Amino acid sequence: xxxxxxGIGVLLIVLILFMLFxxxxxxxxxxxxxxxxxxxxxxxxxxxxxxxxxxxFGAAAVYSYVYFDEYTLxxxxxxxxxxxxxxxxxxxxxxxxxxxxxxxxxxxxxxxSYDENRxxxxxxxxxxxxxxxxxxxAIVLAGLVFSGLTVWGDxxxxxxxDAEVVEVMGQQFAWVTRYPGADNKxxxxxxxxxxxxxxxxxxxTDEQSYDDFMPREIHLPKGKPVLFxxxxxxxxxxxxxxxxxxxxxxxxxxxxxxxxxxxxxTAEMRVETGNTEFNYELACxxxxxxxxxxxxxxxxxxxxxxxxxxxxxxxxxxxxxxxxFKLVPENKKELAKVKGQVEVEVAKEENTxxxxxxxxxxxxx
Ligand SMILES: [Cu+2]
Numbered sequence: 001x002x003x004x005x006x007g008i009g010v011l012l013i014v015l016i017l018f019m020l021f022x023x024x025x026x027x028x029x030x031x032x033x034x035x036x037x038x039x040x041x042x043x044x045x046x047x048x049x050x051x052x053x054x055x056x057f058g059a060a061a062v063y064s065y066v067y068f069d070e071y072t073l074x075x076x077x078x079x080x081x082x083x084x085x086x087x088x089x090x091x092x093x094x095x096x097x098x099x100x101x102x103x104x105x106x107x108x109x110x111x112x113s114y115d116e117n118r119x120x121x122x123x124x125x126x127x128x129x130x131x132x133x134x135x136x137x138a139i140v141l142a143g144l145v146f147s148g149l150t151v152w153g154d155x156x157x158x159x160x161x162d163a164e165v166v167e168v169m170g171q172q173f174a175w176v177t178r179y180p181g182a183d184n185k186x187x188x189x190x191x192x193x194x195x196x197x198x199x200x201x202x203x204x205t206d207e208q209s210y211d212d213f214m215p216r217e218i219h220l221p222k223g224k225p226v227l228f229x230x231x232x233x234x235x236x237x238x239x240x241x242x243x244x245x246x247x248x249x250x251x252x253x254x255x256x257x258x259x260x261x262x263x264x265x266t267a268e269m270r271v272e273t274g275n276t277e278f279n280y281e282l283a284c285x286x287x288x289x290x291x292x293x294x295x296x297x298x299x300x301x302x303x304x305x306x307x308x309x310x311x312x313x314x315x316x317x318x319x320x321x322x323x324x325f326k327l328v329p330e331n332k333k334e335l336a337k338v339k340g341q342v343e344v345e346v347a348k349e350e351n352t353x354x355x356x357x358x359x360x361x362x363x364x365x
Contacts, residue, residue: 046110053106057099073242074272076280076301078261080245082151090144159259163225164307166218168282169200170230170237170250173291175282176200177218181211181316181340186229191253194233197323201233204318204327210340213314217298218282220262221307227259240285241299243269247285262301269301316340 075084167178167186176199180186187202187209194201202209220226230239232250239258240247248258270278284295302310318325318340328336336342 042113043110046113049106049109053102057102074264074269075243075245076262076264076269077244077246078263079151079155080260082154083245086144086148086151089147093140093144155258155260159227159257160225163227163259164221165227165229166220167200167229167231168218168239168250169233170239170284170288170295171199171233172235172289173284173294175239175284175295175297176214176233177297178202178212178214178317179311179314180208181213181314183208183211187212191233197321198327199233202317202324204324204336205329205332207332207335210318210328210336211316213320214317215314217300219300219302219307219310221304222262222265222268222301224304224307225259225261227257230256230258235288236286237284237288237295238286240283241280242283243280249286265301265303316342318342 075081165180165184165186169176169178178186178200185208187204188206189201190203191201193203198204200214202212204210228239228246228248230248230250231254232252234252236252237250238247239250244260244262246258246260248256250256264272266278266280269280270276280299280301282297282299284292286292288295318328318336319342325333325336325340325342
């Protein structure tokens with residue numbers, strides 16, 4: 001009820017203001033002073049348009065110059081050169097059109113503000129003019145779209161056979177990764193198998209999963225093709241590795257992928273940037289919830305030799321986490337032990353069992 005009264009009150013105030021404005025305008029008409037007032041305010045508004053144009057362009061230019069390094073990160077992938085070229089081509093074309101149209105837009109109100117000595121020209125249509133402003137932008141845009149499509153085709157084409165595969169899964173709020181291990185094949189997964197222990201829902205009845213490993217940071221070899229197989233566990237995320245010009249949505253229920261070739265190791269990038277703490281990173285570029293900001297994963301680019309060494313040092317997921325080993329069906333446990341090199345862990349388990357039995361035996365004596 002109270003809200004209705006407030007609503008009616010606001011409506012009445014608006015009506016009163018409108019009536020006052022109308023009365024003021026009518027009085028101006030009666031006095032014959034209306035035209036002069038309009039002319040003065042038009043001049044002020046016209047000048048303000050020009051001021052806004054200068055201040056706006058000035059601020060944009062200063063910002064673009066001062067923060068140039070923040071939005072043009074050093075490049076570290078092969079295809080990145082093409083996407084950078086496309087970006088700057090589109091940027092320059094759009095900038096040219098933007099500057100020209102805005103200079104016209106913001107100076108015309110001042111140049112053509114009301115002048116009682118000037119009569120507006122009647123200009124109903126001009127077919128040539130219309131043809132020009134339809135065909136020229138159409139050609140320019142078609143050129144941009146076509147060159148973009150060609151590059152997009154190259155980037156999203158089938159990954160080379162020898163590409164290093166890394167599975168990247170987004171979840172609220174972290175990235176989980178999986179490498180295929182020695183057999184170079186990722187084991188199957190199924191979203192129904194996802195649990196606290198089995199974060200990626202890996203299917204441990206599939207023998208190819210036994211040597212898969214899940215590191216806490218991504219390592220990539222320099223100069224070799226890499227294929228990211230991307231998926232999401234809960235909501236939309238987006239894989240964003242800006243130095244490699246890699247960006248691809250992670251969509252629940254719809255696997256996506258992105259392949260690229262890193263061209264600089266982390267060490268080389270540290271020298272190039274003069275920053276000894278430099279690290280590549282993978283961020284989430286989709287606002288996916290309150291912990292979105294925390295979705296950061298380190299990427300290390302090694303020389304191919306260092307990469308192979310790192311890979312050989314990684315323990316399989318089932319060797320690292322015995323809860324995962326428990327998910328392997330009984331009849332495949334022996335195979336899993338061999339493939340996932342679990343024997344050390346299991347030997348430990350067996351040892352403790354033997355020790356316990358010993359202790360029990362000693363106690364009973
Ligand atoms: Cu996210």
